[in-house]
Amino acid sequence: MRLDRFIKRPVLSTVISIVILILGILGLTQLPITQYPDISPPTVQVSTSYTGADAQTILNSVIAPLEEAINGVDNMTYMTSTASNTGTASITVYFEPGTDPDMASVNVQNRVSKAQGLLPTEVIQVGVITSKRQTSILEVFTLYSTNEEYDEIFLQNYAEINLLPQVLRVNGVGDASAWGSHNYAMRIWLRPDVMAKYNLIPSDITAALAQQNIQAAPGMFGEDGDQTFQYTMKYRGRLEDTGEFENIIIRATEDGEILRLRDIARVELGGLSYQINSLNNGYPGIAVAVFQTAGSNATQVINNVNKTLEEAKKDFPPGLDYEILINANDFLYASIHEVIKTLLEAFLLVFIVVYIFLQDLRSTLIPAIAIPVALVGTFFVLYVIGFSLNLLTLCALILAIAIVVDDAIVVVEAVHAKLDQGYTSALQAALDAMSEISGAIISITLVMMAVFIPVSFMGGTSGVFYTQFGITMAVAIGISALNALTLSPALCALFLKPHTEDEKKKSNFITRFHAGFNHVYNRMLDKYKRMVVYLFGHKWIAFVLLAGMAFLLFILMKIPLPGWFPTKIREHFLLR
Numbered sequence: 001m002r003l004d005r006f007i008k009r010p011v012l013s014t015v016i017s018i019v020i021l022i023l024g025i026l027g028l029t030q031l032p033i034t035q036y037p038d039i040s041p042p043t044v045q046v047s048t049s050y051t052g053a054d055a056q057t058i059l060n061s062v063i064a065p066l067e068e069a070i071n072g073v074d075n076m077t078y079m080t081s082t083a084s085n086t087g088t089a090s091i092t093v094y095f096e097p098g099t100d101p102d103m104a105s106v107n108v109q110n111r112v113s114k115a116q117g118l119l120p121t122e123v124i125q126v127g128v129i130t131s132k133r134q135t136s137i138l139e140v141f142t143l144y145s146t147n148e149e150y151d152e153i154f155l156q157n158y159a160e161i162n163l164l165p166q167v168l169r170v171n172g173v174g175d176a177s178a179w180g181s182h183n184y185a186m187r188i189w190l191r192p193d194v195m196a197k198y199n200l201i202p203s204d205i206t207a208a209l210a211q212q213n214i215q216a217a218p219g220m221f222g223e224d225g226d227q228t229f230q231y232t233m234k235y236r237g238r239l240e241d242t243g244e245f246e247n248i249i250i251r252a253t254e255d256g257e258i259l260r261l262r263d264i265a266r267v268e269l270g271g272l273s274y275q276i277n278s279l280n281n282g283y284p285g286i287a288v289a290v291f292q293t294a295g296s297n298a299t300q301v302i303n304n305v306n307k308t309l310e311e312a313k314k315d316f317p318p319g320l321d322y323e324i325l326i327n328a329n330d331f332l333y334a335s336i337h338e339v340i341k342t343l344l345e346a347f348l349l350v351f352i353v354v355y356i357f358l359q360d361l362r363s364t365l366i367p368a369i370a371i372p373v374a375l376v377g378t379f380f381v382l383y384v385i386g387f388s389l390n391l392l393t394l395c396a397l398i399l400a401i402a403i404v405v406d407d408a409i410v411v412v413e414a415v416h417a418k419l420d421q422g423y424t425s426a427l428q429a430a431l432d433a434m435s436e437i438s439g440a441i442i443s444i445t446l447v448m449m450a451v452f453i454p455v456s457f458m459g460g461t462s463g464v465f466y467t468q469f470g471i472t473m474a475v476a477i478g479i480s481a482l483n484a485l486t487l488s489p490a491l492c493a494l495f496l497k498p499h500t501e502d503e504k505k506k507s508n509f510i511t512r513f514h515a516g517f518n519h520v521y522n523r524m525l526d527k528y529k530r531m532v533v534y535l536f537g538h539k540w541i542a543f544v545l546l547a548g549m550a551f552l553l554f555i556l557m558k559i560p561l562p563g564w565f566p567t568k569i570r571e572h573f574l575l576r
Helices: 004-008 010-030 055-070 101-114 121-126 152-168 192-197 202-212 242-246 298-313 328-358 361-385 391-420 426-457 460-485 487-495 509-537 539-558 567-575
Strands: 043-049 076-083 088-095 129-133 137-145 173-178 184-190 249-252 258-260 265-271 283-292 320-327
Touching (some): 004 010, 184 242, 202 249, 298 320, 320 328, 391 426, 391 460, 426 487
Antiparallel strands (some): 173 283, 249 258
16 A cells, blocks of 8 residues: 555645544543443333322322333333332333433323323322433532521422522533422321311311312403403412411301311421431531433533532522532542543553663654544544543543554554665655555554454443443544554654664663663563473473463362452452
């Protein structure tokens, strides 16, 4: 293959690499940053409540009909159900990875609609809620009272009215909810002894509430007549304070005796539930969880949420404050920091090793330039494919450094070989060298890519991990081959110099180090050659060593690990 145009026109090769770098930087700025790929399967949650019912009643009358209707929805894998004695029911439907969550929610909603006629009237009145469930928690913060002036009920209602709407408007936030059931509710505490005296049961109270606490439309009069005006009648509607609820009439006799709700119950404005009691550093508080949408930048979303909280804090009433409890950025920054540090260390070690063996700074610069081009250019392809910047893609780039540098080293060594043969022109040496090795570079690149590309066809949860790892490796290797065919030979023609026999190097530390390293390396190489020649004459030794190592591996796998063995090391070996 002739690559004269790229070698004779180094500007063209340089422009190609610069374009790759620019596209890679643009892709890097747009890539979502997450700790791991989005592997959680799409889930849809169906929830409702049956006031006053126990768990068994909810299971038989609510969950069973809903499960029968939902079962078999498209791409569903399994579902789980929960029922509590507080009257709440919840069904979580899990779908195969890659399923469109919006379509899954629509399909589940259609199945739920079919079961509406089989549900109790109280449940139908409350409604059955079908929603996409977010599973990736980005942040948890607590809203608390520093002077114990506000209780959990006030805090939760303040958060849901004033704070959560602002958080939900942040781009990338899928959901934000306060943990607990501290919403304001009119609590009616019945007195069993008094109710027994009047032969009343709880359903009598419920019926009275349903009749007298409604939002009605009485209509109008004067529409069909000779009246000049029409009047719209208004009904007082739903009751609002405790006094209005206390005056609800439960029973009335013909002689004018009236039994009101306050006579048989204690009415107060309290919380919807008292099952959860939350404190923050000893002060009343409520926890709020923020969930992420798929494909969003976790770091940016958290920063925007924190900025929103700081802005909202300016309007907090005196004695109210918030505190971050869980921040995914802490884990994300720690993980990404370690991976980036390893990436820089790997690049530095590769640079040192290449310099030690090539023993020429000009020759070392060529692979050092090719590595960043291949790695940074990979980010653009990851952005186009739809991957994120996570631990798997970064680890793939770390491993790709050793493979990426090989292509540039092959080109440099091939040009050096031509110069050692007596070429007086680095340009001609690069041309002849590339005409010989370009086919080999393309072949080995295709072979290496063929090792990693097939993993992209794996399905399931593990397939998500292997796909992002393998595709990242393949893309980096492909860009490296492009550099080896364009930029690297052009740099060789510009940087390398012809070898002269009378060339003398000054005696300094570097030259003495090179001489000492070459002497030690040649001695080791001679010993290795003698050992290989000996094994060629005694092949049975190699077979015995191989069988012995296989037997030793089999024995070690059968030996149980001792109890004092570190847990992490034990898990590492078991996983492998």
